[in-house]
Amino acid sequence: MEETFIHQDPLPTNRLRTLMKRTDTASLRRMVAQCALLLLSFGAIMYAPPGPWKWAALALHGLCHFPFFGLLHETCHRTAFTRREMNTLGGWIAALSQPMTPALMRAFHFAHHRHTHDVDLDPELARMPMMLRWPRHIVWLGTMTGLHLIAARGGWALFAALTPRGRLWDRVLPFVEPKARRRIAWEAQVLVLVHGGLITLGFTLWPPLLGYYAGLLIGHSFLGVYTVCEHRGLPPEGSVEARTRSINTTGLIRWLLWNMPYHAEHHAWPAVPWHALPVLHREVRDHLPHKEHGIWTLYWRRGRD
Numbered sequence: 001m002e003e004t005f006i007h008q009d010p011l012p013t014n015r016l017r018t019l020m021k022r023t024d025t026a027s028l029r030r031m032v033a034q035c036a037l038l039l040l041s042f043g044a045i046m047y048a049p050p051g052p053w054k055w056a057a058l059a060l061h062g063l064c065h066f067p068f069f070g071l072l073h074e075t076c077h078r079t080a081f082t083r084r085e086m087n088t089l090g091g092w093i094a095a096l097s098q099p100m101t102p103a104l105m106r107a108f109h110f111a112h113h114r115h116t117h118d119v120d121l122d123p124e125l126a127r128m129p130m131m132l133r134w135p136r137h138i139v140w141l142g143t144m145t146g147l148h149l150i151a152a153r154g155g156w157a158l159f160a161a162l163t164p165r166g167r168l169w170d171r172v173l174p175f176v177e178p179k180a181r182r183r184i185a186w187e188a189q190v191l192v193l194v195h196g197g198l199i200t201l202g203f204t205l206w207p208p209l210l211g212y213y214a215g216l217l218i219g220h221s222f223l224g225v226y227t228v229c230e231h232r233g234l235p236p237e238g239s240v241e242a243r244t245r246s247i248n249t250t251g252l253i254r255w256l257l258w259n260m261p262y263h264a265e266h267h268a269w270p271a272v273p274w275h276a277l278p279v280l281h282r283e284v285r286d287h288l289p290h291k292e293h294g295i296w297t298l299y300w301r302r303g304r305d
Helices: 013-019 023-048 050-067 070-075 082-093 104-112 135-145 147-162 167-172 178-204 210-229 251-256 263-267 275-289 295-304
Strands: none
Touching: 013 275, 023 070, 023 082, 023 210, 023 275, 050 210, 050 295, 070 104, 070 147, 082 104, 104 147, 104 178, 104 295, 135 147, 135 210, 147 210, 178 210, 210 295, 263 275
């Protein structure tokens, strides 16, 4: 990942090398734990009686889908595990909950890193200037549903799976380099077949499987709430730290998101794996211009503004 950051690095080179050291154990434990929680919460949906308990089980299942975005994010950087094959496997496991293939996530996310908060080049902004601002009114409500995330991911997967590689890719997936298109196309075909098959199975032979996808939708609403906090409402120019927030939130949310709320630290030093981000935060927090004490505190402050 080739990037240039406009900041004065407060970390000595040797210290940074120590923080960049990867390990399999911590990531494997977290991945297994969140897979177990996802399966248990799915079982809760199946056996919960109709009424409030069923809705509570659905909400819990949605929350258990939420951390797979952290897994997808960390494996696309290839910092979750020491071996590339394990990162790819983790990316595919995450794709069962976050319908975005490892190769497409890598292309999308690296373009986001290179062009953070640039309305013309950052794919997170979809070339819409309103995406630079903190969302309000109907836009805020739409963002909270997370439906825009599902629509973008599903639309890109279908496009990549079904559209011949050519000029149309330059318009729909401009962040994908031509040399990566072949891999992204066949990965998208696999993803569409897997999710299409499971959804068909749910509508025909095993209706409880649709509860899994209801949880997937709810999980994306949690994701919609969180992703707003990373960059929205910040200036589109300046150093990468000036365009990114770091959020010192609760331990549960940090666990669910693989420490991604330390987002300015991640953008400035993207090779530092998730488990070292809390240490990195303590060492560089005085150098970060945008530090928030909690997601809901940020929402409350921006709402009052």
